[in-house]
Amino acid sequence: MIEQQPLGEWVDRIDTELVRYFSGKDLSANPLERAMEYTVLAGGKRIRPLLTMVACAEYGGDGPAALPMALSSELLHTYSLIHDDLPCMDDDAMRRGKPTNHIIFGEANAILAADALQAEAFAILADADYPGLDAARRCSVISELAEAVGRRGMVAGQIMDLGMTGKTINLEQLELLHRRKTGCLLRFCVRLGGFLADVSPAVLANLTTYANAIGLMFQVVDDLLDEEGDSGAMGKTMGKDHQSRKSTFPKLMGAEEAHRYADRLLEEALAALGQDGKRDGLLGVIASFIRTRNH
Amino acid sequence: MIEQQPLGEWVDRIDTELVRYFSGKDLSANPLERAMEYTVLAGGKRIRPLLTMVACAEYGGDGPAALPMALSSELLHTYSLIHDDLPCMDDDAMRRGKPTNHIIFGEANAILAADALQAEAFAILADADYPGLDAARRCSVISELAEAVGRRGMVAGQIMDLGMTGKTINLEQLELLHRRKTGCLLRFCVRLGGFLADVSPAVLANLTTYANAIGLMFQVVDDLLDEEGDSGAMGKTMGKDHQSRKSTFPKLMGAEEAHRYADRLLEEALAALGQDGKRDGLLGVIASFIRTRNH
Numbered sequence: 001m002i003e004q005q006p007l008g009e010w011v012d013r014i015d016t017e018l019v020r021y022f023s024g025k026d027l028s029a030n031p032l033e034r035a036m037e038y039t040v041l042a043g044g045k046r047i048r049p050l051l052t053m054v055a056c057a058e059y060g061g062d063g064p065a066a067l068p069m070a071l072s073s074e075l076l077h078t079y080s081l082i083h084d085d086l087p088c089m090d091d092d093a094m095r096r097g098k099p100t101n102h103i104i105f106g107e108a109n110a111i112l113a114a115d116a117l118q119a120e121a122f123a124i125l126a127d128a129d130y131p132g133l134d135a136a137r138r139c140s141v142i143s144e145l146a147e148a149v150g151r152r153g154m155v156a157g158q159i160m161d162l163g164m165t166g167k168t169i170n171l172e173q174l175e176l177l178h179r180r181k182t183g184c185l186l187r188f189c190v191r192l193g194g195f196l197a198d199v200s201p202a203v204l205a206n207l208t209t210y211a212n213a214i215g216l217m218f219q220v221v222d223d224l225l226d227e228e229g230d231s232g233a234m235g236k237t238m239g240k241d242h243q244s245r246k247s248t249f250p251k252l253m254g255a256e257e258a259h260r261y262a263d264r265l266l267e268e269a270l271a272a273l274g275q276d277g278k279r280d281g282l283l284g285v286i287a288s289f290i291r292t293r294n295h
Numbered sequence: 296m297i298e299q300q301p302l303g304e305w306v307d308r309i310d311t312e313l314v315r316y317f318s319g320k321d322l323s324a325n326p327l328e329r330a331m332e333y334t335v336l337a338g339g340k341r342i343r344p345l346l347t348m349v350a351c352a353e354y355g356g357d358g359p360a361a362l363p364m365a366l367s368s369e370l371l372h373t374y375s376l377i378h379d380d381l382p383c384m385d386d387d388a389m390r391r392g393k394p395t396n397h398i399i400f401g402e403a404n405a406i407l408a409a410d411a412l413q414a415e416a417f418a419i420l421a422d423a424d425y426p427g428l429d430a431a432r433r434c435s436v437i438s439e440l441a442e443a444v445g446r447r448g449m450v451a452g453q454i455m456d457l458g459m460t461g462k463t464i465n466l467e468q469l470e471l472l473h474r475r476k477t478g479c480l481l482r483f484c485v486r487l488g489g490f491l492a493d494v495s496p497a498v499l500a501n502l503t504t505y506a507n508a509i510g511l512m513f514q515v516v517d518d519l520l521d522e523e524g525d526s527g528a529m530g531k532t533m534g535k536d537h538q539s540r541k542s543t544f545p546k547l548m549g550a551e552e553a554h555r556y557a558d559r560l561l562e563e564a565l566a567a568l569g570q571d572g573k574r575d576g577l578l579g580v581i582a583s584f585i586r587t588r589n590h
Contacts, residue, residue, distance in 0.1 A: 032446060032454040083410065088402035107383035108457055111406065112450050115378065115413065119445030122417045126438035135430035142437055143421035150414030151327060155407050159327040162403055 035113035055193025157181025183215030350488025452476025478510030
């Protein structure tokens with residue numbers, strides 16, 4: 001967990017808001033609501049909404065006020081986890097130290113809960129308040145999310161991932177896979193913060209460079225942790241057959257070179273922030289956290 | 296198929312536009328694009344986009360110009376069919392006379408293709424042109440779709456459907472199930488046409504009454520066709536165990552009363568149009584078509 005103020009406090013606010021998002025519903029009677037809530041509230045680093053709030057605040061927007069809109073990416077991300085864990089995909093029984101959604105609620109409810117979470121992410125972007133946000137910018141944001149998570153983004157990455165399991169791929173293919181599978185959504189999160197703060201196109205370009213770098217670094221570090229860590233710290237099933245049949249950065253480049261690559265990506269992210277004199281700000285702290293996290 | 300001009304012609308245009316939507320992609324190399332295309336282009340009555348175009352045209356908008364935005368509901372509908380057909384849900388091997396998506400592409404690709412179709416529906420609403428449509432109305436439309444298909448709409452209906460299979464339910468529950476599962480999206484389609492034509496709130500209310508009536512009628516007629524038809528005409532697997540374990544309007548009220556109920560709903564739909572002097576227009580033709588269709 002990120003300890004530095006106000007980041008730790010913001011993560012707490014995100015968690016509180018997510019709980020509130022499910023409150024007031026008659027959850028016990030409704031398997032859909034229970035299944036949605038289960039994985040959303042099962043923990044997680046909340047990096048995505050945090051990136052939006054921080055990017056917004058760093059560039060002159062109202063970070064805490066960005067929270068309602070920022071939740072969209074967490075719900076979207078949760079939907080993708082639920083589907084990725086299904087038996088016909090990665091077949092994972094554990095996630096964040098708990099049984100996965102389909103283990104608890106069955107496959108049908110898990111698939112549908114995730115479907116509803118995707119719709120809800122768009123509902124939030126269409127409806128949530130942010131001071132001074134005009135409808136035109138709101139439409140741009142919705143368009144960006146749809147692009148980031150659809151046929152040319154996240155879903156395309158997951159299809160590549162499944163298709164490449166057990167096959168020999170090169171570094172370029174692995175990067176493309178991860179830029180799509182996780183990078184596109186992370187980039188959306190950062191850019192959403194920029195949009196809300198109404199930054200210039202030049203600043204948005206720097207934020208995009210930052211986001212692309214930390215997105216890829218996130219995966220390189222994930223692969224390194226998978227290689228070096230154990231399932232207790234990571235909270236998911238480790239060393240499974242299908243996992244060992246997937247290409248990773250350490251496998252393709254060696255662990256040492258993968259560490260150096262992560263360092264270069266961190267520097268690239270910080271340099272992009274430096275263009276706007278923000279190298280030492282909170283977005284830099286998040287980038288460093290992603291590089292050095294141990295779970 | 297609807298023969299009356301210009302409806303037949305508009306359905307052709309919808310089909311042409313859907314083909315164009317997938318053209319120019321390297322489909323052979325991409326299982327995601329192929330799986331998306333397969334079920335979208337596998338046929339269907341295209342009632343949903345047609346309702347949007349006709350509602351728009353009947354109330355002073357540009358019907359043909361509404362086509363790009365109207366496609367959103369067809370893609371959304373197709374995603375729901377693909378997920379509904381999965382082994383863990385209705386377990387249907389045939390749909391529209393062809394093997395279902397997961398039979399051809401496997402479960403993982405089917406789930407992901409549908410996921411991408413949901414995102415694409417929102418992308419279309421965020422991006423597609425319609426003359427004079429302002430960003431504020433566009434946001435309202437996106438908000439309505441998200442509401443119609445999510446936790447309080449279509450997905451909630453599908454969860455109810457699965458939960459009530461094999462159980463005794465009453466007419467009120469059956470109606471609620473179908474108002475959610477299919478009614479919400481059909482209502483969105485009609486209201487989208489009204490939004491694009493920029494109708495008054497009073498007219499939108501009449502369109503909503505019309506849409507609610509035809510949505511429910513659609514299902515009553517579907518149940519009657521299932522009861523009386525055969526799988527050849529309907530193009531899907533009939534009389535399966537799980538189907539026979541579902542409640543239907545003919546089972547709950549008797550076939551004769553179900554026919555009378557469908558007639559009453561048709562009259563309700565036409566009366567709503569009559570409020571605006573549109574009883575004899577093309578929306579009325581569509582309502583009558585839904586009542587009298589034999590497949």
